[in-house]
Amino acid sequence: MRIFLDCIPCFVRQALDSARLVTDDEQIHEKVVREVLRLAADLDMSQSPPAIGRQIHRLIRKLIDNTDPYRELKQRFNRLALRLCAELEERVRTSEDPLETAVRLAIAGNIIDLGVKTSIKESDIERIIRDCLTADFDNQQVEGFRNAVSRAEKILYLADNAGEIVFDRLLIEQLPAEKVTVVVKGRPVINDATIEDADVAGLTRIVEVIDNGSDAPGTILETCSQTFRARFEDADLIVAKGQGNYETLSDADKKIFFILKAKCPVIARDLGCTVGEMILRKNKSFNGIVDLVKEVK
Amino acid sequence: MRIFLDCIPCFVRQALDSARLVTDDEQIHEKVVREVLRLAADLDMSQSPPAIGRQIHRLIRKLIDNTDPYRELKQRFNRLALRLCAELEERVRTSEDPLETAVRLAIAGNIIDLGVKTSIKESDIERIIRDCLTADFDNQQVEGFRNAVSRAEKILYLADNAGEIVFDRLLIEQLPAEKVTVVVKGRPVINDATIEDADVAGLTRIVEVIDNGSDAPGTILETCSQTFRARFEDADLIVAKGQGNYETLSDADKKIFFILKAKCPVIARDLGCTVGEMILRKNKSFNGIVDLVKEVK
Numbered sequence: 352m353r354i355f356l357d358c359i360p361c362f363v364r365q366a367l368d369s370a371r372l373v374t375d376d377e378q379i380h381e382k383v384v385r386e387v388l389r390l391a392a393d394l395d396m397s398q399s400p401p402a403i404g405r406q407i408h409r410l411i412r413k414l415i416d417n418t419d420p421y422r423e424l425k426q427r428f429n430r431l432a433l434r435l436c437a438e439l440e441e442r443v444r445t446s447e448d449p450l451e452t453a454v455r456l457a458i459a460g461n462i463i464d465l466g467v468k469t470s471i472k473e474s475d476i477e478r479i480i481r482d483c484l485t486a487d488f489d490n491q492q493v494e495g496f497r498n499a500v501s502r503a504e505k506i507l508y509l510a511d512n513a514g515e516i517v518f519d520r521l522l523i524e525q526l527p528a529e530k531v532t533v534v535v536k537g538r539p540v541i542n543d544a545t546i547e548d549a550d551v552a553g554l555t556r557i558v559e560v561i562d563n564g565s566d567a568p569g570t571i572l573e574t575c576s577q578t579f580r581a582r583f584e585d586a587d588l589i590v591a592k593g594q595g596n597y598e599t600l601s602d603a604d605k606k607i608f609f610i611l612k613a614k615c616p617v618i619a620r621d622l623g624c625t626v627g628e629m630i631l632r633k634n635k636s637f638n639g640i641v642d643l644v645k646e647v648k
Numbered sequence: 649m650r651i652f653l654d655c656i657p658c659f660v661r662q663a664l665d666s667a668r669l670v671t672d673d674e675q676i677h678e679k680v681v682r683e684v685l686r687l688a689a690d691l692d693m694s695q696s697p698p699a700i701g702r703q704i705h706r707l708i709r710k711l712i713d714n715t716d717p718y719r720e721l722k723q724r725f726n727r728l729a730l731r732l733c734a735e736l737e738e739r740v741r742t743s744e745d746p747l748e749t750a751v752r753l754a755i756a757g758n759i760i761d762l763g764v765k766t767s768i769k770e771s772d773i774e775r776i777i778r779d780c781l782t783a784d785f786d787n788q789q790v791e792g793f794r795n796a797v798s799r800a801e802k803i804l805y806l807a808d809n810a811g812e813i814v815f816d817r818l819l820i821e822q823l824p825a826e827k828v829t830v831v832v833k834g835r836p837v838i839n840d841a842t843i844e845d846a847d848v849a850g851l852t853r854i855v856e857v858i859d860n861g862s863d864a865p866g867t868i869l870e871t872c873s874q875t876f877r878a879r880f881e882d883a884d885l886i887v888a889k890g891q892g893n894y895e896t897l898s899d900a901d902k903k904i905f906f907i908l909k910a911k912c913p914v915i916a917r918d919l920g921c922t923v924g925e926m927i928l929r930k931n932k933s934f935n936g937i938v939d940l941v942k943e944v945k
Contacts, residue, residue, distance in 0.1 A: 356664055356677055356678060356681050357664070359660055359664075359681055359685070360657040360658070360660040360661035360664065361657070363656055363657040363660055364657035367653055367654070367656075367657065380653055381653060381693070384653050384656055385689050385690075385691075388656070388685045388686075388688045388689035389685075389686075389689045391685045392682050392683075392685035392686045392689065393682075394682075396678070
């Protein structure tokens with residue numbers, strides 16, 4: 352998905368929010384905003400939003416001289432998610448359809464990411480989880496996902512953020528462990544999950560976890576390591592979590608299921624859904640196969 | 649009031665909204681956004697927000713080669729306001745306190761300006777008017793305003809937008825006509841009222857109307873005509889309508905009553921109120937006099 356003009360004011364606001372989150376120095380806030388404006392003025396609009404996000408957050412890290420300014424925040428969100436996890440595991444286990452419940456909770460994890468910008472309350476999180484467990488959801492996509500997982504041999508699960516990755520574990524536990532590799536970012540960028548977060552989330556104990564070698568808040572193949580690209584090429588099912596992975600892989604020629612909450616109007620338009628909708632959706636490369644499975648059944 | 653960093657993403661978004669409102673040409677939308685980003689990157693942050701608004705809208709008018717792109721929209725809002733006016737005049741006339749009711753309706757007019765960006769429905773307008781007539785309001789400020797008006801000899805009423813100016817007429821009709829001069833913008837900028845709108849609103853028939861010679865969406869004295877500046881200097885009461893006039897005159901050394909709805913968090917913080925609050929407020933230069941009046945009473 353390419354950048355739309357509507358993304359630009361949003362980049363500037365996000366850069367300011369990020370700068371404020373990581374330092375109280377107002378001169379740095381101003382410097383970040385001015386540099387982002389300059390960068391945006393000459394933007395290559397054919398890029399995906401995370402390509403700009405990558406540049407912006409490199410800039411912020413350089414200006415505040417800190418390679419991982421979100422580290423403490425990520426740890427806080429991991430702890431919070433782990434605290435909620437025992438009860439949620441139980442919900443998945445006792446659910447009529449554990450896979451569907453786990454997908455819903457993985458999306459709940461994607462929403463809680465909002466807490467990075469605003470201060471999120473525990474009561475909000477409980478409400479989000481409740482909403483995600485009861486909201487309308489496309490059952491046909493769940494069946495498609497179930498079929499795709501059962502037919503796949505090499506599944507790459509592209510994780511999104513810290514905290515959220517604990518919720519992802521609930522879903523990953525419903526997948527065949529021997530076929531699954533979880534992918535995290537190669538270096539810190541915003542609150543995206545790195546190997547440290549996958550470890551805290553308990554993922555490294557149950558499945559293979561690799562990093563993609565990149566510091567983009569999405570999956571921009573050209574910025575990823577050779578190793579990751581070979582694995583991506585080789586996989587027969589990609590599970591791509593969150594907006595950043597959707598923005599960077601929506602046109603990729605691989606069989607992908609996207610799992611996310613559509614948080615902004617630009618993405619919602621691209622997905623043809625309303626803002627706030629819970630999305631589990633296979634991409635176009637997938638259609639033939641899934642339809643075939645249905646016909647055979 | 650100076651620009652805050654939070655204003656900057658908002659400028660970019662407003663510029664895009666404006667460009668889209670006045671042309672469907674996406675190349676121009678992109679050009680406007682890029683130019684505004686460049687302008688903002690080197691911004692003098694000691695200026696008021698309307699100083700930037702003026703530059704942005706000069707740029708838009710130049711890029712689309714149209715000196716008054718909002719003309720049709722302004723006419724539409726004038727017509728809409730005139731259609732509502734007969735009933736509202738009646739409400740003022742039959743009210744227990746016609747001055748207070750007229751102030752409330754003048755603020756309702758300031759809110760309806762929102763319709764410029766989004767498409768506003770008649771049912772929304774009715775709700776806004778109802779809310780403004782019943783919302784909490786600072787009665788002490790109304791009394792201060794009543795006293796200030798009765799003591800003043802030369803009142804300048806600085807108008808804000810087209811459409812809104814019809815609602816202003818309801819308030820201006822409650823002021824002593826011989827003492828009041830209404831001020832509109834010297835040249836078109838966004839949907840700000842010019843002499844044409846004051847005429848359509850029926851103001852030129854009841855009070856003196858002058859223009860300020862400027863194309864800033866507020867009152868930036870340095871950009872105004874000598875004639876206006878002399879009148880401003882000479883006036884003993886300024887009634888300043890809307891956010892743009894607040895942003896440009898909040899620190900002015902004149903006796904000013906501001907009338908507006910606080911529509912954005914930056915202005916609300918500056919005013920020490922919540923977003924959405926209805927504001928009738930005298931400025932600091934005023935306090936001594938009003939307090940004296942109270943003591944004498």
